[in-house]
Structure formats: C-alpha cells, structure tokens
Amino acid sequence: MTDVEQLLWRHLRNRHLSGWKFRRQHEVGRYIVDFVCTETMLVVELDGGQHAEQTDYDEHRTQYLQSMGYRVLRFWNNDVLANIESVLEVILDAVASPAPHPSPLPTGERGPGMPESEE
Structure with a gap:
C-alpha cells in the first residue's frame, strides 16, 4: 500500500467509520479496487499523478464497476493528505445513503413493502 492508502485505511479498517466494514485491495470482477464496502456496493479509489495520464482507462474501469451495481468514489492523493x-x-455520506438499484423495476412492479400504484 502507498502512504496515502495506509492513511485512509487507518480510518476505514476495523469498522472505524461508523461501523461500516471496508475491505482493501479487493477483487471486484476483473479489477482489484483500493477499498470497497460490499454491504453498500461502494468502491473508493485513490488516484495519484499517474491517473492524470490514464483517464480513459479509469473511466472504462468506473463504467465496468457501475455496470456491476457499484458506486465509485475517486479521490486524488493530495485531497486525502490535505483534508482527510x-x-x-x-465516504460516510455515500455509505449512509442507499444506492439506486442498477436496474429499476419495470412499471407496476414494486419491492416488498412498497405500495402498489393507484389507478
């Protein structure tokens, strides 16, 4: 882990962030993500200077993770260092808010406890 990853990990590990469980260097599909909260389908990626030169790769990676239902937060290393x-x-706001369902239910179908539409 880089120094920046270690700094953020100290705040995320062992459920330090309001009890949410994060994993580091976790495999999601064909990628290894920096941090993930599988319960809320949230991926946190830290970007160093090299990422300024690989924006197409990062965008493709983000789209892939989103297609699997994950939300992706990206932070520049200097943001983590300067304002942890x-x-x-x-991150806390993201895990505390429900993620939108990646495939909305067709019209007329509701999840458990949802009222049927009035006609």
Whole structure:
C-alpha cells in the first residue's frame, strides 16, 4: 500500500467509520479496487499523478464497476493528505445513503413493502 492508502485505511479498517466494514485491495470482477464496502456496493479509489495520464482507462474501469451495481468514489492523493476529514465525510455520506438499484423495476412492479400504484 502507498502512504496515502495506509492513511485512509487507518480510518476505514476495523469498522472505524461508523461501523461500516471496508475491505482493501479487493477483487471486484476483473479489477482489484483500493477499498470497497460490499454491504453498500461502494468502491473508493485513490488516484495519484499517474491517473492524470490514464483517464480513459479509469473511466472504462468506473463504467465496468457501475455496470456491476457499484458506486465509485475517486479521490486524488493530495485531497486525502490535505483534508482527510472531508474525504471521510464524503465516504460516510455515500455509505449512509442507499444506492439506486442498477436496474429499476419495470412499471407496476414494486419491492416488498412498497405500495402498489393507484389507478
């Protein structure tokens, strides 16, 4: 792990962030992601200077993860170093808010406990 990954991991590991369980260097499909909360389908990626030169690759990777139902947050390394509290706040807001379903239910179908549409 890089120094920046170690810094963020200290705040995410052992359920330090409001009890949410994160994994690091976890396989998701064909990629290894920096951090993931599988319960909320949230991926957190840290980007260093090399990512400025590989934006197409990162965009393709993000689209792939999103197609699997994951939400992806990306932070520049310097943001983590300069303002870790703000980064943690964004991550906490993301895990605390429900993710939209990747494939909305067809019209007329509802999940459990959802009222049927009135006609």
